[in-house]
Amino acid sequence: MEQWWDSFVLWFERFIQRCYSALIDNDRWILYLNGLKTTLMIAAVACIFGIIIGLLVAICKTSAETKKSPVLKFLAKICDLYTTVIRGTPVIVQLLILYNITAWTEGYYACMIGFSINSGAYVSEIFRSGIRSIDIGQSEAGRSLGLNETQTMRLIVLPQAIKNILPALFNEFIALLKETSVAGYIAVSDITKVAYSIQGTTFNSIPLYICALVYLLLVVVMTKLQKKLERRLARSDRS
Amino acid sequence: MIEVKNLKKKFGELCVLNGITETITKGERIAIIGPSGSGKSTFLRCLNMLETPTSGQILFEGIDITDSNCDLNKIRQKMGMVFQHFNLFPHLSIIENIMLAPVNLKLKTKQQAREDAAKLLKRIGLYDKADTYPAMLSGGQKQRIAIIRALAMNPDVMLFDEPTSALDPEMVGEVLDVIKEVALEGMTTVIVTHEMGFAREIATKVMFMDEGIIKEQAPPDELFENPKDERLKFFLSKVL
Numbered sequence: 082m083e084q085w086w087d088s089f090v091l092w093f094e095r096f097i098q099r100c101y102s103a104l105i106d107n108d109r110w111i112l113y114l115n116g117l118k119t120t121l122m123i124a125a126v127a128c129i130f131g132i133i134i135g136l137l138v139a140i141c142k143t144s145a146e147t148k149k150s151p152v153l154k155f156l157a158k159i160c161d162l163y164t165t166v167i168r169g170t171p172v173i174v175q176l177l178i179l180y181n182i183t184a185w186t187e188g189y190y191a192c193m194i195g196f197s198i199n200s201g202a203y204v205s206e207i208f209r210s211g212i213r214s215i216d217i218g219q220s221e222a223g224r225s226l227g228l229n230e231t232q233t234m235r236l237i238v239l240p241q242a243i244k245n246i247l248p249a250l251f252n253e254f255i256a257l258l259k260e261t262s263v264a265g266y267i268a269v270s271d272i273t274k275v276a277y278s279i280q281g282t283t284f285n286s287i288p289l290y291i292c293a294l295v296y297l298l299l300v301v302v303m304t305k306l307q308k309k310l311e312r313r314l315a316r317s318d319r320s
Numbered sequence: 321m322i323e324v325k326n327l328k329k330k331f332g333e334l335c336v337l338n339g340i341t342e343t344i345t346k347g348e349r350i351a352i353i354g355p356s357g358s359g360k361s362t363f364l365r366c367l368n369m370l371e372t373p374t375s376g377q378i379l380f381e382g383i384d385i386t387d388s389n390c391d392l393n394k395i396r397q398k399m400g401m402v403f404q405h406f407n408l409f410p411h412l413s414i415i416e417n418i419m420l421a422p423v424n425l426k427l428k429t430k431q432q433a434r435e436d437a438a439k440l441l442k443r444i445g446l447y448d449k450a451d452t453y454p455a456m457l458s459g460g461q462k463q464r465i466a467i468i469r470a471l472a473m474n475p476d477v478m479l480f481d482e483p484t485s486a487l488d489p490e491m492v493g494e495v496l497d498v499i500k501e502v503a504l505e506g507m508t509t510v511i512v513t514h515e516m517g518f519a520r521e522i523a524t525k526v527m528f529m530d531e532g533i534i535k536e537q538a539p540p541d542e543l544f545e546n547p548k549d550e551r552l553k554f555f556l557s558k559v560l
Contacts (some may be wrong), residue, residue, distance in 0.1 A: 147528030218407040220406035222403060223421075224396065225368060225370060225400075225470075226420070226425065226470070227473065240411045249479075317410055317455060
């Protein structure tokens with residue numbers, strides 16, 4: 082018993098020591114914070130532009146299905162090419178290519194652009210499924226009241242579509258947040274990269290656990306946000 | 321008010337409307353009857369261009385609405401439409417459903433739209449439901465809301481596309497009462513219906529459609545008492 086206790090104390094002391102060197106020694110926590118900031122910035126920018134790109138692509142594709150306009154059909158073809166190429170190639174390869182062709186700027190911005198383009202492709206498919214999930218009668222009712230196409234989309238179809246796709250959207254953004262961990266490939270010091278290099282100096286794996294914990298916390302917060310939004314949007318459901 | 325000239329509609333190879341020429345004058349109450357697949361709904365939906373005709377012309381208050389230069393949205397504001405499946409907007413409360421179009425088309429201020437909506441809701445006895453959502457209403461209530469949502473635009477004509485076909489039998493009456501009230505106030509009305517009794521009661525003219533054309537039309541008493549067309553006779557023998 083005595084022996085067991087001693088070895089536990091020993092292990093615990095060493096654990097505290099490792100944590101100290103991984104987190105506090107040389108003010109390393111500042112490095113994590115900076116890495117976290119980078120990760121969050123990339124994820125947030127990609128999320129916002131992903132939504133914008135995704136929405137435009139989805140609207141273009143869905144309206145090309147019902148319209149005869151050749152311009153729209155051509156745009157829809159381009160959109161198709163975009164989703165096919167982006168979804169068909171690994172995000173790391175896309176980043177490496179983008180890093181090469183954006184040599185004028187830092188990897189940080191290349192990441193923002195790359196992840197925006199990447200996320201847009203996935204988000205567009207989510208939006209498309211959302212728009213298609215709304216009964217055609219809804220837009221007919223809108224049009225019959227004299228609303229134009231844009232108003233019908235904005236006031237009637239999208240609010241309902243977004244409610245339907247909220248879980249899928251959050252799924253995508255959670256995946257996106259974690260995917261930014263490959264930013265280190267193009268010399269961006271995101272939280273993963275930071276943890277990895279601290280591990281190289283402290284010679285223990287504590288930084289990696291810290292990094293994992295940070296991602297986990299972020300995802301938990303996002304899930305909370307999702308639940309909150311879902312509850313708010315469920316107002317109109319039968320109670 | 322509405323002039324239809326040689327209207328044709330094809331879905332691919334299938335010819336749904338086979339040349340309809342018809343005039344609907346102000347204040348008329350038209351009931352369109354006929355077997356399923358006869359093109360009744362398609363005809364009605366062509367009237368406000370929810371279906372684009374393959375050929376032919378539709379003139380509404382003198383304007384050719386089949387012309388691609390015509391401002392359809394403006395025209396549709398003057399044509400109220402009620403659907404078989406209500407098509408209320410589930411994400412908006414009842415009063416928001418009614419206010420949405422007048423406010424967003426800047427025809428009324430929010431205040432004014434709210435007052436008008438309240439008036440209409442009181443008229444059909446559903447004012448207490450103003451702030452609930454469509455999911456909490458019965459089918460009959462939904463359809464009555466859909467009718468006043470169209471009325472809130474102050475249309476010149478009301479189009480009803482089988483307004484009671486998706487309702488429980490119990491609720492048909494309350495919806496027909498509202499339609500009747502609207503129609504008898506002088507609103508120009510076109511209604512596609514399977515309720516023969518109702519057609520007979522309120523219509524000034526009944527049209528019998530079959531195979532994409534209007535086979536016979538007459539004032540209700542005449543059409544129901546003395547049908548001439550063989551297909552109409554057969555149809556009436558089945559439904560009456």
